[in-house]
Amino acid sequence: MKNTTKLLLGALLVAIIFNSCKKSDSNSPTGTSMKFTSNGAAVSFNSCVAISATVGNTSEVLITGINITNAKPGASSFEVELTHDINTLKAGQTYPVASSFSQLDASTLYYFTNASDVFNTQTGNAQGTVSITEVTSTSIKGTFSGKLFAENDFTGTTVLYTITNGSFTAKRGN
Template sequence: MRSLSKFVAVLVIAFAFSACKKSSTPAPDTTTSTIMTLTSNGTNISFDDCEEVTASVNNVVHTLISGNSTTNKNISFTVDIVHDPATIKAGQAYPVISTSSQTADAATLFYSPNATDTYVSQLANSQGSVTINGVTATTITGTFSGVLFAEGDFETVVYTITNGAFTAKRN
């Protein structure tokens, strides 16, 4: 299970970073600020870039909402919702579960506080939720909370995430 968890975490992180690549698409809508904020163990954290990315893992569609810092590329936070972004609606809520889950309508949280460590929600000790507050053609907004563990540790909470909120650019 640890190998699968690590594989999914690496996959999610790879998708999060691929969302930052420049393309030849039109200039982004600068009228809406795309941000992610959260409180981690009592410390407020802000990401000045937040984007939605669609991924498919074993033919299961995921909506990844990634908060990134444009000044510190080594820190990121990702909310992975196992739900097709085309059908996400305001008012939908998703329980936070594990990194290895392909359970429809559930979410996983990933936090990389530096270049080498990633902390995740765990199935054996699931706590938290993600709620979608608004969906437009260009943005998705929501809130989240949960507890995060080191890989393979299902008992020791490393990070308690509260007051999570995002406004993500839809891709």
């Protein structure tokens, strides 16, 4: 019985992953994705999801791009974090990169280049912006750009990644 339950849960997970990128008709968006230019090189992820979270008393929106291949996530990913309630997001809203921790209506960008290295915007040298271009009950679209630093470079002394031309189409997860 336990093996059957595990098998069914595994099959359900695979179905959810494949369904999240499924096109509903020829007029729908091409699915979820995240694309940007990093130091002049094109980067793209074939899956993107937006979820809500609460940290302390602060509402956040986490928009994550990742490559899914054969139902398995890749090692690299990119995350756009907004300190804003997902239920009040609207097209036309713009979120500057945070210049202080937990700054409301601000953004933070994270680039996980592999399973152990992360680069992000820093409050000591806040450079970048995220703009929401479309919000529906099932998806969120937007654009982003920014300067990323080493995880422990809190003053933002050395720019390691310049992110430009960023865009995402994310499926709302919750």
